[in-house]
Protein backbone atom coordinates (compact mmCIF):
# COMPACT_ATOMS: atom_id res chain seq x y z
CA UNK A 298 0.00 0.00 0.00
CA UNK A 299 1.57 3.36 -0.98
CA UNK A 300 2.71 5.59 1.88
CA UNK A 301 3.34 9.34 1.75
CA UNK A 302 3.34 12.12 4.38
CA UNK A 303 -0.33 12.63 3.45
CA UNK A 304 -1.06 9.13 4.82
CA UNK A 305 -0.43 10.59 8.30
CA UNK A 306 -3.10 13.25 7.96
CA UNK A 307 -5.70 11.40 10.05
CA UNK A 308 -4.16 8.31 11.61
CA UNK A 309 -6.66 6.22 13.54
CA UNK A 310 -5.36 3.81 16.20
CA UNK A 311 -7.66 1.26 17.80
CA UNK A 312 -7.99 -2.09 19.53
CA UNK A 313 -11.00 -3.87 20.98
CA UNK A 314 -10.31 -2.21 24.36
CA UNK A 315 -10.99 1.25 22.88
CA UNK A 316 -14.47 0.72 21.44
CA UNK A 317 -16.66 1.01 24.56
CA UNK A 318 -18.10 -2.45 23.93
CA UNK A 319 -18.98 -1.72 20.30
CA UNK A 320 -17.88 -3.91 17.41
CA UNK A 321 -14.36 -2.79 16.33
CA UNK A 322 -15.15 -3.65 12.69
CA UNK A 323 -18.11 -1.24 12.77
CA UNK A 324 -15.99 1.48 14.40
CA UNK A 325 -13.30 1.08 11.75
CA UNK A 326 -15.79 1.16 8.84
CA UNK A 327 -17.32 4.34 10.26
CA UNK A 328 -13.89 5.93 10.72
CA UNK A 329 -12.98 5.10 7.12
CA UNK A 330 -16.26 6.63 5.91
CA UNK A 331 -15.31 9.76 7.90
CA UNK A 332 -11.98 10.13 6.13
CA UNK A 333 -9.15 8.45 8.04
CA UNK A 334 -5.98 7.98 6.01
CA UNK A 335 -4.07 5.32 8.02
CA UNK A 336 -4.99 2.67 10.58
CA UNK A 337 -3.02 1.07 13.41
CA UNK A 338 -4.24 -2.12 15.10
CA UNK A 339 -3.26 -1.66 18.77
CA UNK A 340 -4.55 -4.50 20.88
CA UNK A 341 -3.19 -3.52 24.28
CA UNK A 342 -4.17 -4.74 27.74
CA UNK A 343 -7.21 -6.25 26.06
CA UNK A 344 -9.08 -9.37 27.10
CA UNK A 345 -8.53 -11.12 23.75
CA UNK A 346 -6.49 -14.30 23.41
CA UNK A 347 -3.83 -14.36 20.70
CA UNK A 348 -6.14 -16.47 18.51
CA UNK A 349 -8.91 -13.89 18.90
CA UNK A 350 -6.43 -11.09 18.23
CA UNK A 351 -5.37 -12.71 14.95
CA UNK A 352 -9.02 -13.27 13.98
CA UNK A 353 -9.96 -9.66 14.68
CA UNK A 354 -6.77 -8.37 13.04
CA UNK A 355 -7.59 -10.27 9.83
CA UNK A 356 -11.06 -8.74 9.66
CA UNK A 357 -9.73 -5.23 10.27
CA UNK A 358 -6.96 -5.81 7.75
CA UNK A 359 -9.52 -6.80 5.08
CA UNK A 360 -11.61 -3.70 5.75
CA UNK A 361 -8.55 -1.48 5.31
CA UNK A 362 -7.53 -3.32 2.15
CA UNK A 363 -10.95 -2.80 0.56
CA UNK A 364 -10.60 0.97 1.12
CA UNK A 365 -6.88 1.23 0.29
CA UNK A 366 -6.05 2.36 3.82
CA UNK A 367 -2.59 1.19 4.93
CA UNK A 368 -2.79 -1.21 7.89
CA UNK A 369 -0.13 -0.93 10.60
CA UNK A 370 0.31 -3.19 13.65
CA UNK A 371 1.43 -1.77 16.97
CA UNK A 372 4.53 -3.22 18.71
CA UNK A 373 4.57 -6.74 17.23
CA UNK A 374 6.36 -7.51 14.00
CA UNK A 375 5.37 -11.19 14.34
CA UNK A 376 1.66 -10.29 14.38
CA UNK A 377 2.23 -7.79 11.55
CA UNK A 378 3.73 -10.56 9.42
CA UNK A 379 0.92 -13.01 10.21
CA UNK A 380 -1.65 -10.38 9.24
CA UNK A 381 0.33 -9.35 6.15
CA UNK A 382 0.26 -5.81 7.46
CA UNK A 383 1.70 -2.87 5.55
CA UNK A 384 3.90 -1.98 8.49
CA UNK A 385 4.60 -1.87 12.20
CA UNK A 386 4.84 0.92 14.77
CA UNK A 387 7.43 0.56 17.53
CA UNK A 388 8.20 2.65 20.61
CA UNK A 389 11.47 3.21 22.42
CA UNK A 390 10.85 0.15 24.66
CA UNK A 391 9.79 -2.14 21.82
CA UNK A 392 11.58 -4.16 19.18
CA UNK A 393 14.30 -1.83 17.78
CA UNK A 394 13.19 -0.20 14.54
CA UNK A 395 16.24 -1.53 12.72
CA UNK A 396 15.17 -5.11 13.57
CA UNK A 397 11.58 -4.37 12.59
CA UNK A 398 12.84 -3.16 9.21
CA UNK A 399 14.97 -6.30 8.76
CA UNK A 400 12.01 -8.56 9.58
CA UNK A 401 9.38 -6.71 7.58
CA UNK A 402 11.47 -5.85 4.52
CA UNK A 403 12.24 -2.74 2.54
CA UNK A 404 8.66 -2.03 1.40
CA UNK A 405 7.15 -2.07 4.90
CA UNK A 406 6.05 1.13 6.63
CA UNK A 407 8.04 1.50 9.85
CA UNK A 408 6.89 4.07 12.42
CA UNK A 409 8.81 4.97 15.57
CA UNK A 410 7.69 6.88 18.68
CA UNK A 411 10.08 9.72 19.56
CA UNK A 412 10.11 12.44 22.19
CA UNK A 413 13.71 13.64 22.03
CA UNK A 414 15.75 14.87 19.03
CA UNK A 415 18.33 12.10 19.80
CA UNK A 416 15.66 9.47 19.35
CA UNK A 417 14.77 10.99 16.00
CA UNK A 418 18.38 10.62 14.78
CA UNK A 419 18.30 6.93 15.71
CA UNK A 420 14.94 6.44 14.00
CA UNK A 421 16.30 8.02 10.81
CA UNK A 422 19.36 5.76 10.89
CA UNK A 423 17.09 2.74 11.36
CA UNK A 424 15.19 3.69 8.21
CA UNK A 425 11.93 4.84 9.80
CA UNK A 426 9.23 6.12 7.42
CA UNK A 427 7.65 8.41 10.00
CA UNK A 428 7.81 9.30 13.67
CA UNK A 429 4.99 9.62 16.20
CA UNK A 430 5.56 12.41 18.73
CA UNK A 431 3.64 12.57 22.00
CA UNK A 432 1.86 12.45 24.23
CA UNK A 433 1.17 16.07 23.29
CA UNK A 434 -1.83 16.55 25.57
CA UNK A 435 -3.15 14.54 28.49
CA UNK A 436 -4.62 11.20 27.51
CA UNK A 437 -6.62 8.44 29.14
CA UNK A 438 -5.82 5.92 26.42
CA UNK A 439 -2.24 5.15 27.52
CA UNK A 440 -1.56 4.65 31.23
CA UNK A 441 2.23 5.12 30.90
CA UNK A 442 2.09 8.13 28.57
CA UNK A 443 3.95 10.43 31.00
CA UNK A 444 3.61 14.19 31.24
CA UNK A 445 2.20 15.91 28.14
CA UNK A 446 4.98 17.47 26.07
CA UNK A 447 2.77 19.90 24.09
CA UNK A 448 2.76 20.66 20.35
CA UNK A 449 5.95 22.73 20.88
CA UNK A 450 7.79 19.39 20.94
CA UNK A 451 6.91 18.96 17.27
CA UNK A 452 8.13 22.45 16.50
CA UNK A 453 11.44 21.71 18.29
CA UNK A 454 11.95 18.48 16.35
CA UNK A 455 11.14 20.21 13.06
CA UNK A 456 13.65 22.98 13.88
CA UNK A 457 16.46 20.59 14.78
CA UNK A 458 15.91 18.21 11.86
CA UNK A 459 15.99 19.56 8.35
CA UNK A 460 15.52 16.08 6.83
CA UNK A 461 11.75 16.36 6.56
CA UNK A 462 10.93 12.95 8.04
CA UNK A 463 7.12 12.80 8.24
CA UNK A 464 5.78 13.50 11.74
CA UNK A 465 2.45 12.64 13.32
CA UNK A 466 1.38 14.12 16.64
CA UNK A 467 -0.37 11.90 19.19
CA UNK A 468 -2.01 12.03 22.60
CA UNK A 469 -5.16 13.85 23.70
CA UNK A 470 -5.91 15.20 20.23
CA UNK A 471 -9.46 16.09 19.19
CA UNK A 472 -11.06 18.51 16.76
CA UNK A 473 -10.49 21.52 19.05
CA UNK A 474 -6.70 21.16 19.24
CA UNK A 475 -5.79 19.28 16.00
CA UNK A 476 -5.12 22.65 14.40
CA UNK A 477 -2.34 23.47 16.91
CA UNK A 478 -0.60 20.16 16.16
CA UNK A 479 -0.53 20.76 12.41
CA UNK A 480 0.46 24.41 12.94
CA UNK A 481 3.44 23.18 14.97
CA UNK A 482 4.67 21.30 11.90
CA UNK A 483 3.07 17.85 12.06
CA UNK A 484 1.90 16.17 8.85
CA UNK A 485 -1.14 14.96 10.72
CA UNK A 486 -2.70 13.71 13.92
CA UNK A 487 -3.01 10.23 15.42
CA UNK A 488 -6.02 9.60 17.62
CA UNK A 489 -7.66 6.81 19.58
CA UNK A 490 -10.50 8.09 21.78
CA UNK A 491 -11.52 11.09 19.66
CA UNK A 492 -12.84 8.59 17.12
CA UNK A 493 -13.17 5.23 18.92
CA UNK A 494 -15.17 6.64 21.85
CA UNK A 495 -17.24 9.13 19.85
CA UNK A 496 -21.01 8.50 19.58
CA UNK A 497 -20.49 8.72 15.81
CA UNK A 498 -16.94 7.72 14.84
CA UNK A 499 -17.73 8.84 11.30
CA UNK A 500 -18.76 12.33 12.39
CA UNK A 501 -15.73 12.55 14.70
CA UNK A 502 -13.37 11.73 11.82
CA UNK A 503 -15.12 14.26 9.57
CA UNK A 504 -14.78 16.92 12.30
CA UNK A 505 -11.06 16.23 12.64
CA UNK A 506 -10.57 16.48 8.86
CA UNK A 507 -12.50 19.73 8.78
CA UNK A 508 -10.52 21.19 11.69
CA UNK A 509 -7.31 20.58 9.73
CA UNK A 510 -8.79 21.78 6.41
CA UNK A 511 -9.84 25.07 7.99
CA UNK A 512 -6.27 25.57 9.08
CA UNK A 513 -5.05 24.97 5.51
CA UNK A 514 -7.53 27.51 4.15
CA UNK A 515 -6.32 30.12 6.67
CA UNK A 516 -2.66 29.75 5.64
CA UNK A 517 -3.15 29.70 1.85
Ligand SMILES: Cc1ncc(COP(=O)(O)OP(=O)(O)O)c(N)n1
Pocket residue numbers: 308310337339341371372386387388389390391408409410428429430431439465467487
Ligand atom coordinates in the same frame (compact mmCIF):
# COMPACT_ATOMS: atom_id res chain seq x y z
C1 LIG B 1 1.57 6.88 15.68
C2 LIG B 1 1.97 6.41 17.04
N1 LIG B 1 2.78 7.18 17.79
C3 LIG B 1 3.12 6.79 19.02
C4 LIG B 1 2.68 5.57 19.53
C5 LIG B 1 3.08 5.11 20.89
O1 LIG B 1 3.96 3.98 20.82
P1 LIG B 1 4.61 3.42 22.17
O2 LIG B 1 5.35 4.53 22.80
O3 LIG B 1 5.36 2.20 21.84
O4 LIG B 1 3.37 3.07 23.07
P2 LIG B 1 2.25 1.95 22.81
O5 LIG B 1 1.32 2.45 21.75
O6 LIG B 1 2.92 0.69 22.36
O7 LIG B 1 1.56 1.80 24.12
C6 LIG B 1 1.85 4.80 18.70
N2 LIG B 1 1.38 3.60 19.11
N3 LIG B 1 1.52 5.22 17.47
Ligand SMILES: Cc1ncsc1CCOP(=O)(O)O
Pocket residue numbers: 431432433435436437438439442467468469470487488489490491
Ligand atom coordinates in the same frame (compact mmCIF):
# COMPACT_ATOMS: atom_id res chain seq x y z
C1 LIG C 1 -0.73 5.39 21.96
C2 LIG C 1 -0.35 6.70 22.53
N1 LIG C 1 0.94 7.10 22.51
C3 LIG C 1 1.12 8.30 23.06
S1 LIG C 1 -0.31 8.95 23.65
C4 LIG C 1 -1.19 7.59 23.11
C5 LIG C 1 -2.66 7.47 23.32
C6 LIG C 1 -3.46 8.35 22.38
O1 LIG C 1 -4.83 8.17 22.60
P1 LIG C 1 -5.88 9.37 22.62
O2 LIG C 1 -5.98 9.86 21.21
O3 LIG C 1 -7.17 8.75 23.09
O4 LIG C 1 -5.37 10.41 23.58
Ligand SMILES: [Mg+2]
Pocket residue numbers: 371372386387388391
Ligand atom coordinates in the same frame (compact mmCIF):
# COMPACT_ATOMS: atom_id res chain seq x y z
MG1 LIG D 1 4.84 0.28 21.69
